[in-house]
Amino acid sequence: MISMSRRLAAVITAALLGGPLLAVAPAHAADDVTLNLIGINDFHGRIDANTVKFAGTVEQLRQDGGDANSLLISAGDNVSASLFASAAQGDIPTIDVLNALDLDASAAGNHELDKGADDLTGRLSDAADFPFLSANIFKADSSPLLEKYKIFTVAGVDVAVVGAVTEETSSLVSPGGIQGLTFTDPTEAINDTVDELDALADPPDVIVASIHEGAPDGAKTYQQNIDNSPVFKEIMENTDPKVDAIFMGHTHQAYAYDAPIPGEPIKTRPVLQTGNYGGNVGQIELTFDKASGTVTSYTKKNQARTIAADSVLTSTFPRVAAVKPIVDDALAFAAVKGNEPIGEQTADITTAFNAGGRDDRASESTLGNLVADALLSKISDSPSGADIGVVNPGGLRADLLYAGTSDTNGDGVITFAEASSVLPFFNNLSTVSLTGASFRKVLEQQWQRTADNTIPSRSYLQLGLSKNVRYTFDPARPEGSRITSISINGHPYDPAAEYKVGTFAFLGTGGDNFRAFTEGTSVDSGLVDYQAFVDYLSDNGPVSPDYARRSVQVNGVKSAYGSGASVTFSLPKLDLTSLGSQKNTSVSARLLYGAGQSRRLGSKGVTAGASAPFTFQLPAGEVGSMNIETTAFPTGTKASIPLLVKKAATVTAASTGAVFGDDATVDVTVTGSGGSSSGTVTLSKGATQLGQKTLSGADTASFTVDTEGLGAGANELTIAYSGDADFGPGSGTTTLTVAKASTSVQADDPAAAPVAGTFVVGAGVASAPPAAPAPPRAGTAGGGPRA
Secondary structure (H helix, E strand, C coil): CHHHHHHHHHHHHHHHCCCCHHHCCCCCCCCEEEEEEEEECCCCCCCCCCHHHHHHHHHHHHHHHCHHHEEEEECCCCCCCCCHHHHCCCCHHHHHHHHHCCCCEEECCHHHHCCCHHHHHHHHHHHCCCCEECCCEECCCCCECCECEEEEEECCEEEEEEEEECCCHHHHCCHHHCCCCEECCHHHHHHHHHHHHHCCCCCCCEEEEEEECCCCCCCCCHHHHHHHCHHHHHHHHHCCCCCCEEEECCCCCEEEEEEEECCEEEEEEEEEEECCCCCEEEEEEEEEECCCCEEEEEEEEEEECCCCCHHHHHHHCHHHHHHHHHHHHHHHHHHHHHCCEEEEECCCECCECECCECCCCCCCCHHHHHHHHHHHHHHHCCCCCCCEEEECHHHCCCCECCCCCCCCCCCCEEEHHHHHHHCCCCCEEEEEEEEHHHHHHHHHCCECCCCCCCCCCCCECCCEECCCEEEEECCCCCCCCCEEEEEECCEECCCCCEEEEEEEHHHHCCHHHCHHHHHCEEEEEEEEHHHHHHHHHHHCCCECCCCCCCEEECECCCCCEECCCEEEEECCCCCCCECCCCCCCEEEEEEEECCCEEEEEEEEEEECCEECCEEEECCCCCCEEEEEEEEEECCCCEEEEEEEEEECEEEEEEEECCECCCEEEEEEEEECCCCCCEEEEEEEECCEEEEEEEEECCCEEEEEEEHHHHCCEEEEEEEEECCCCCECCEEEEEEEEEECCCCCCCCCCCCCCCEEEEEEECCCCCCCCCCCCCCCCCCCCCCCCCC
């Protein structure tokens, strides 16, 4: 490493001066040193019954590796999204606990910026006895917001800790609190900082990166995470080889990997994340050879939080003894207000669950919808007003359990602490006035794109909506057109109308990549999120979970149909996954069309949340806007699925020259449009497209078909017409029979027999009759068959 080059320079200098080489002492003693690096991440203010045990686990690892050889490092998100005992005092109890544990350094996480950059560099930094580090946050004048690194001397070894935060931070915190800041690529920033360390007069011996970014799934292998996460791949494969160990965070995953060192594939370095909330404490032990100035080996592990009694831990470890009164005082302070009953509930109301775990942010939840109802109710009563309530899933940090933390009797009592723990960010609530078109963009942005148009690690975020809003969507449609219908207060939304959206200030200023909010005008409601939620629960108890979905996925519906066409659709995701959610067993549907006419489409079973497909024919001769209304039982989930129905076009197909080896011609004529058809006609055999023609002011398209590509015999071809402003799309078939070439000698090829068929596109399929076999093809004497 770098220190070795410094020692080599000293040896060369001594030789030039004529001194004996043996007289030149190395910069450090030759004995190996084991550096004991202890890591935490995403603690999120967990001041509770387990905090002393968390502290005890840190101290056990510190004792095992030797206090003098140890560094305690955090990879960020120590505070915010905290439990009530910490949040009630602005997370100062958490900072006090980390101070008592002698935390040496912490990377800044995105949540350290929840209350703005000034809060991080002011209040939090003033309270902390440790530095917050980040090499990739820059102010408008290009100067760093925080220290990039800190160098510690551990058992005679100089160790540099370099911090960095996820590049997505600008979309994860309120934009108003980070104005003028730039968040750069963490890998590039760390590498630049390594270069700065190299250039120091006395460079460090060991470099440790603490990065608030991580692998998406700790249950998967290192390679699987590399394959599935471009962000993780970039960090792993491009972080400077001089970095000896990497602590990670942000994704709340637990893993300890041996990661190949870039440019040195047979060598690895430790990469570790502990999960979250102090459930594990990480340990990386680096063996440093002072003689060579290199790390020669390492071990790494995640140590599960101890189950030892608090009394044993406090009597064994002085730092834990210092932590205990901090925790006790915080819990006592919170208990006075936190244990006040403020409402009641009849059942669990939770975030969406996936694989047994809470906080599936890609799915609708009973809790998200309840909070959206609360926001609509309370902001509606404020001077700013609201028509719609909207909640981002990342804002929901705890569940309302029927038998909650302080509800040991299971009587459904909700305490102040339980309610406020759901919304621990103390966000102001805003009203954003949006057009219907902009609100639709907000819903489209659930499919996430960052400001630079990349897809973030959480590629989809499901918004919670107040119960007066329903919409349908189809994820298979092109980006920007996946929302297929929106209804507000039971009526189709108006793209030109203005709607007042009540939401968190974080979301209303474009947070979580919902930048369409910035197209509107935002007004502070004067309310704070947790207090509005507490008041709503107090005024509306007992509250119950609503198992009816407010967003319904609809598969199979086309953008337009021809009159009389066949329609097939299904509803693949009817059940919520919040705890206790009812499972749907059936769904009924009816078609609304014309002047108040309707037709029942029957009922289909629902299995594992997915309905069986519905298939029906549209009324012949009816055109215009139609709607399919569906209702799922027993949840009552409703959906209104719009259909655009146009006139049916008649298509005639005729073909000639159907002899193997010769090209055949297929003529398609669209009639009924007065000779001014537009749109496209596509000719295919199975999944193979044979050609596509654009109709522009003409009704006929002629296709030349290579019969060798088709093969001899009867070939069923599909003709698809895309439709135009007046006529609906559809498809039909015709049969082109290709005769084998003859081996007999003939002077001339007779004319091939035509193949014709007529069918109505969009109003059903009418196959053309098979053509008569074509006469034999002329050949040469002695020639064999070509087929």
